[in-house]
Amino acid sequence: MRIGILGGTFNPIHLAHLRIAEEVREACSLDRVLFIPAADPPHKPVAEEVPFAQRLAMVEAAIAENPAFAASDLESHRTGKSYSVHTLEILRRDQPDQELFFIIGMDSFRDIGSWREYRRLFPLAHIVVAARPGISSDDPQALLPVAIRGDFCYDVQSKTLLHRSGNRVIFLEETLLDISSTRIRRLAADGRSIRYLVTPAVEEYVSTHGLYRDQKRF
Numbered sequence: 268m269r270i271g272i273l274g275g276t277f278n279p280i281h282l283a284h285l286r287i288a289e290e291v292r293e294a295c296s297l298d299r300v301l302f303i304p305a306a307d308p309p310h311k312p313v314a315e316e317v318p319f320a321q322r323l324a325m326v327e328a329a330i331a332e333n334p335a336f337a338a339s340d341l342e343s344h345r346t347g348k349s350y351s352v353h354t355l356e357i358l359r360r361d362q363p364d365q366e367l368f369f370i371i372g373m374d375s376f377r378d379i380g381s382w383r384e385y386r387r388l389f390p391l392a393h394i395v396v397a398a399r400p401g402i403s404s405d406d407p408q409a410l411l412p413v414a415i416r417g418d419f420c421y422d423v424q425s426k427t428l429l430h431r432s433g434n435r436v437i438f439l440e441e442t443l444l445d446i447s448s449t450r451i452r453r454l455a456a457d458g459r460s461i462r463y464l465v466t467p468a469v470e471e472y473v474s475t476h477g478l479y480r481d482q483k484r485f
Contacts, residue, residue: 268366269368273302287370300336341357351382368395371394373396396437398441407421461473
C-alpha cells in the first residue's frame, strides 16, 4: 500500500489541510492518507493548550466521510517532543511493506535543515512538498541544505529529486486556500463564524466544547 502521512497540530484542522491531502492522494495514487496530530510539537507550544484528545477528535470528525483518510493517535503514546523523524521511524518499523509519502508545505521544506536529524527523513519516506504559487521550485536542488545536496540527483523525466536511498522529493502545485488555524482561532475568540473554513463537524465541535473563546489577542 501507498500511505500518505500528514502531521500538524491541527488546532483546528481546516479545509486547506483536507484539500492538500486529497490532491496529494490523487496525484501520488495513495491508498490512504494518515493524519497524525502532534502531541508535543517541537517548534512551538499548542495555542490555547488544546489537549491532544480534542485535536484528535476534530481530525476524526473532519475526515469521517472520506474512506481514504484515517487518523492516528501515535504521537500520544510517545514521551518527549513530537519529532517527525521518530514518527516516521515507528511507521516504517510497524509497516515495513508500506510505501510512505510524508507531506509537508514548501515553507517547511525550505527550513528542513533545522529539523531534528533531518538527513534521516529521506531514506524513511518519499517527501511530498506542497509547492505554493509564487515560490519557485525551478531549481529544486537549491532548496536543499547544502550539506545534503550531493545525496540527490534531479530526475528530468519525473521532475523530482531522487535520493540515493531510492526515495524521491516530489513537488506538487496544489489549490491555494489561504486558511490558517491562527485566523480560525481568532475568529472563534471574537465570537465570529468559522463556517466554510472548517467542516460542519469541526465547526460544531468547536462550538459545543467552547474552544478558543478565552483566547488572548496576539
